[in-house]
Amino acid sequence: MNSCFDVDALLDTLAGRLRPLVDPTATAMIGIFTGGVWVAHALHRRLGLELPLGELDISFYRDDFSRIGLHPEVRASRLPFDVEDRDILLVDDVLYTGRTVRAALNEIFDYGRPRRIRLVVLVDRCSRELPIAADFSALQLPLDS
Numbered sequence: 001m002n003s004c005f006d007v008d009a010l011l012d013t014l015a016g017r018l019r020p021l022v023d024p025t026a027t028a029m030i031g032i033f034t035g036g037v038w039v040a041h042a043l044h045r046r047l048g049l050e051l052p053l054g055e056l057d058i059s060f061y062r063d064d065f066s067r068i069g070l071h072p073e074v075r076a077s078r079l080p081f082d083v084e085d086r087d088i089l090l091v092d093d094v095l096y097t098g099r100t101v102r103a104a105l106n107e108i109f110d111y112g113r114p115r116r117i118r119l120v121v122l123v124d125r126c127s128r129e130l131p132i133a134a135d136f137s138a139l140q141l142p143l144d145s
Contacts, residue, residue: 010122010138011039015046017136018089018120022047028081028088030054032104035093039122043091054079058103077107084112095121098132 028051031040037055044053057075090104101119108114124137 005139007122011042011046013138014120014122014136015043018043018047022049022089023087024048025050026087027051028054028083028086030056030079030088030090030104030108032090032092032100033057033075036091039093039120040089040091043089043120052080054081056104056107058100058107079108079111082112083108083114085115086112088114088117089120090117091120093121094123094125095119095132095134095137096125096127098128098130101132102130 024047027047027049029040029044029047029049031037031053033055040053040055054077055075056077056079059074088108090101090108092100092104095101105117108117118135119132120136121134122138124134124140126140126142
């Protein structure tokens, strides 16, 4: 299997799937630090969304402090829009266990109650520890058992 992927083509694929389903004037997008933020920036540009891009650092919402410790470089989350009753695209680079997404959802709900959150990932590794699934992914990459 070729291990090189054309990231621009994957981003174009995602944008093409999202475009008919988003309202550029009302849909909000949030990227999860760190990898999800660069994916979100690229998709935000491709979709021409008018609301500024939000960024989440889920460091304080993680459930694995006892195993990995507190990450020393915590960034401030920035949600420059009201999440209440808003359609939100939550973006990450890779979906694997579902734990990062769970932490991000917890933080988003601390800001308010969105109408709907759709999960957008560049790569879905097709393995879960939690019942979380991507609504949109550009590439599914199952792990060997």
